[in-house]
Amino acid sequence: MQRFIKLATNGALSLATSITGAEALSVAYELNDVLGNDVELSVAFFQQAANSTSEADYGMQLTWTDTATDDVLYQVRGKLIDDINDFSSILAVADATEFFASFELQLQPNAVDSMVSSAAYNAYGTLGRSFETLSVPADDIPDDIDLHDVITLSEVKPTYLTHGLTDDVGLFTTLLRAANTLNIPLYVELPQDITAEQAAQMANMLDTGDHHVAVYWNPTLSSRRDAIALRSAKKTRSCLGVLLGYALLRNARANGQGIPPIHVPIAGHDFPLPWRNIEMLPGVKLNEATLEMLATAKVNVVAPVRFDSGVRYVFNDCLTQYNSKTSALRLTNAADIEMFSADRVIQIIRRHMLKPTATFIDDADRDCRKVLDACVSAGLLKPAEDLNGAPYTLSIIPRDDRPFDAVDIAFARRPEGAVRAAYLTTTINK
Amino acid sequence: MTFVTKMLGNASGIQYGGVQDRSEVVQGNAGFAGLYTGEFKHGRFDRPMKINQGNIRARLGYQPNNPHYQAVQDVLDLGVPFVWVQRVTAGLSQESILEPAT
Numbered sequence: 001m002q003r004f005i006k007l008a009t010n011g012a013l014s015l016a017t018s019i020t021g022a023e024a025l026s027v028a029y030e031l032n033d034v035l036g037n038d039v040e041l042s043v044a045f046f047q048q049a050a051n052s053t054s055e056a057d058y059g060m061q062l063t064w065t066d067t068a069t070d071d072v073l074y075q076v077r078g079k080l081i082d083d084i085n086d087f088s089s090i091l092a093v094a095d096a097t098e099f100f101a102s103f104e105l106q107l108q109p110n111a112v113d114s115m116v117s118s119a120a121y122n123a124y125g126t127l128g129r130s131f132e133t134l135s136v137p138a139d140d141i142p143d144d145i146d147l148h149d150v151i152t153l154s155e156v157k158p159t160y161l162t163h164g165l166t167d168d169v170g171l172f173t174t175l176l177r178a179a180n181t182l183n184i185p186l187y188v189e190l191p192q193d194i195t196a197e198q199a200a201q202m203a204n205m206l207d208t209g210d211h212h213v214a215v216y217w218n219p220t221l222s223s224r225r226d227a228i229a230l231r232s233a234k235k236t237r238s239c240l241g242v243l244l245g246y247a248l249l250r251n252a253r254a255n256g257q258g259i260p261p262i263h264v265p266i267a268g269h270d271f272p273l274p275w276r277n278i279e280m281l282p283g284v285k286l287n288e289a290t291l292e293m294l295a296t297a298k299v300n301v302v303a304p305v306r307f308d309s310g311v312r313y314v315f316n317d318c319l320t321q322y323n324s325k326t327s328a329l330r331l332t333n334a335a336d337i338e339m340f341s342a343d344r345v346i347q348i349i350r351r352h353m354l355k356p357t358a359t360f361i362d363d364a365d366r367d368c369r370k371v372l373d374a375c376v377s378a379g380l381l382k383p384a385e386d387l388n389g390a391p392y393t394l395s396i397i398p399r400d401d402r403p404f405d406a407v408d409i410a411f412a413r414r415p416e417g418a419v420r421a422a423y424l425t426t427t428i429n430k
Numbered sequence: 431m432t433f434v435t436k437m438l439g440n441a442s443g444i445q446y447g448g449v450q451d452r453s454e455v456v457q458g459n460a461g462f463a464g465l466y467t468g469e470f471k472h473g474r475f476d477r478p479m480k481i482n483q484g485n486i487r488a489r490l491g492y493q494p495n496n497p498h499y500q501a502v503q504d505v506l507d508l509g510v511p512f513v514w515v516q517r518v519t520a521g522l523s524q525e526s527i528l529e530p531a532t
Contacts, residue, residue: 142475145475225503
């Protein structure tokens with residue numbers, strides 16, 4: 001939203017949404033950010049040379065502060081020169097921050113006199129502590145944002161989408177569409193202030209049946225990150241940040257061929273939740289019946305598990321929302337491998353498209369096999385019975401019906417799984 | 431002077447087509463970016479923001495009790511250098527999963 005910092009001829013400063021044209025000085029700015037409550041803007045003018053009356057020897061400092069925490073949001077300081085090519089001009093400084101959608105300066109011939117009579121004026125050689133504070137009203141939340149387009153058309157292609165604590169169907173559906181468009185996982189978290197039955201019910205009602213989606217629930221209490229006392233109040237919190245963090249760290253451990261170990265699911269003993277003073281929410285009892293109900297609804301719950309190394313709070317399962325009892329796609333790691341391998345093949349095909357047919361087939365086939373062989377050696381793909389023991393098959397052949405401009409590509413693979421059930425039989429013998 | 435051109439006509443000279451780059455490597459790792467969508471106090475809606483430990487307070491607005499803010503902070507606390515954050519508003523639709531619209 002465009003706002004105007006106005007300096008009246010009598011030296012009074014104000015912030016408004018329009019100008020009259022009679023102001024001695026005005027700065028019109030529009031931020032990329034949409035600001036919430038508690039924001040203040042402090043304005044200060046500085047004389048930068050003794051006894052000068054030229055505007056070019058005067059500077060201006062604008063500081064946006066969040067008064068709730070005293071955090072400086074943005075700060076811009078520069079000379080009052082209406083020339084974007086002058087590096088010391090406040091215009092050039094503001095543009096360099098990349099925080100502003102627009103930033104314009106307007107000066108009248110009497111601007112210096114008005115500045116001098118302002119309470120925010122600091123003459124040359126003074127302490128420079130004078131400033132005036134203007135309250136910045138909260139911006140309106142834009143209602144014309146198409147979230148699907150924002151995510152899918154972004155320059156950065158995300159590899160994971162996460163959203164916490166949603167019970168908003170519209171938002172969830174939009175994110176699901178975006179995840180499907182980009183062919184990436186979407187991790188969502190259920191609210192914490194619900195019962196296990198409600199969690200299962202919510203997951204069932206989301207009912208996507210889609211292997212892109214995994215649902216998490218974190219019914220735990222823990223100390224806040226910024227708690228300053230050891231015995232501070234315990235609060236519920238979202239587990240998605242930890243999940244996303246672990247996933248990104250795992251993916252960074254790519255092998256020499258650039259393949260990340262995505263066959264390792266983020267669940268179980270090796271990925272404990274790192275919070276302090278963690279305990280289950282009172283009222284949530286993860287007994288056998290509850291765990292069965294949550295697993296049936298395909299909810300991955302954060303639960304305390306007694307390992308031989310001690311009790312750890314871990315992601316207790318690695319299920320996607322895929323509707324099947326035996327498919328590989330019901331496991332988060334196998335689904336991840338499916339998306340990753342398909343995405344790599346798609347990227348390679350796109351790179352070699354619009355080349356002569358024979359060149360395309362040679363190049364795409366060679367590059368795809370190189371990446372897929374690397375996936376096999378990294379452990380992402382395993383020998384498949386259906387494929388006669390091969391971990392993947394790939395064929396690229398020109399189409400009979402469109403021999404000049406189209407090819408058929410068939411790609412089959414068998415992803416690695418994850419053990420989430422074990423049948424143990426023991427005997428004692430005489 | 432040697433006559434080097436990109437398109438040789440009748441004149442004597444050398445047509446040089448430039449260099450073909452065949453040194454590029456097919457990378458398995460396409461770069462990984464996590465995108466967290468959530469509700470925050472400040473920040474833009476029209477594209478994702480790159481958030482790190484240094485700018486999280488200024489870009490998103492410090493809200494220690496906001497679960498979305500905590501989640502982003504959790505990602506960074508694990509040692510991830512930065513994470514992309516997309517600000518969204520709740521109530522894109524008023525339809526709740528627990529109480530379906532009738």
